[in-house]
Amino acid sequence: GENVEQHPSTLSVQEGDSAVIKCTYSDSASNYFPWYKQELGKGPQLIIDIRSNVGEKKDQRIAVTLNKTAKHFSLHITETQPEDSAVYFCAASRVIFGKGTRLHILP
Amino acid sequence: DGGITQSPKYLFRKEGQNVTLSCEQNLNHDAMYWYRQDPGQGLRLIYYSQIVNDFQKGDIAEGYSVSREKKESFPLTVTSAQKNPTAFYLCASSPLRGTGELFFGEGSRLTVL
Numbered sequence: 001g002e003n004v005e006q007h008p009s010t011l012s013v014q015e016g017d018s019a020v021i022k023c024t025y026s027d028s029a030s031n032y033f034p035w036y037k038q039e040l041g042k043g044p045q046l047i048i049d050i051r052s053n054v055g056e057k058k059d060q061r062i063a064v065t066l067n068k069t070a071k072h073f074s075l076h077i078t079e080t081q082p083e084d085s086a087v088y089f090c091a092a093s094r095v096i097f098g099k100g101t102r103l104h105i106l107p
Numbered sequence: 108d109g110g111i112t113q114s115p116k117y118l119f120r121k122e123g124q125n126v127t128l129s130c131e132q133n134l135n136h137d138a139m140y141w142y143r144q145d146p147g148q149g150l151r152l153i154y155y156s157q158i159v160n161d162f163q164k165g166d167i168a169e170g171y172s173v174s175r176e177k178k179e180s181f182p183l184t185v186t187s188a189q190k191n192p193t194a195f196y197l198c199a200s201s202p203l204r205g206t207g208e209l210f211f212g213e214g215s216r217l218t219v220l
Contacts (some may be wrong), residue, residue: 001166009147032207043111043197043211044150089150094207095140095165099149 002027006090006098013080014106021101023090024072030092033066033073038087038100047088048075080105109134113198113212120192120219128183128215130198136210137203139181143167144195144214153196156181157203185217192219 003026013019025033031052036044050057050064050073057064061080066073077084085105090098111132120126130139141153152165156175170189175181181200185192195216199209 006149034208036209036211041213043199043213044209045211046208049207094201094209095152095155097142097150099147 002030002093002096004090004092004096004098006101008101009099010102010104012104012106015080015082017080019075019077019080019084019103021075021088021090021103022072023074023092023098024070025092026071027093028068028071032092032094033064034091034094035062035064035075036089036091036097038089040086044089077103082107111198111200111210111212113196113215115215116213118215118217120217122219123187125187126185126192126217128185128196128198128217130181130183130212131179132181132198132200132210133179134200134210135178135202136200136205137178138201139175140199140201140209141165141171141173141181141183142197142199144197150197153183192217 006023034049037047038044048064050066061078063076082105087100087102089100114129138157140155142150151167153171154173156162172184197214198212201209
């Protein structure tokens, strides 16, 4: 079955700097790669997703890139703000999630 | 307001007792899912259902049971056979032919004493 590896598990960046979170997947048939943000005590919410026929997608300060050959995809957050502090999850095959990255934005 | 409602938000139980977590959605979604979240373990799939009266085991189904008698409802029972039941449980739903996005509830935190 599908396996998703996510790195790093914890990331601290200075406010205003960029943050990058990376995921690799095992099933080459996977074609949908969402990213979810989970705030404390809440359920995850989709923030951006990408399909396998696209290499990059942007939405304001967040972007996702996909390398199908290498089977990895990344979340990029630019100009980080305090409200970006949360846990971020990648997923593949829609329902298989990585272990999450706790992002801390330092003042 | 459309959404997914999980209850209770917090639950305490004694070891050896079964407990049922409720999940209700009014989004008219066909598929529903249960995940378990532990620190450092991410979201692990327990059970999922794509249609009423049918469900499939996920990666960690042992010690859990579900039912899907109505489209709107997908309750999860944590049985006494689950060796380490203390966790945060998340329910989600999605349309079968949607974009692929999962819509999550706010979770239920179960503590077994």
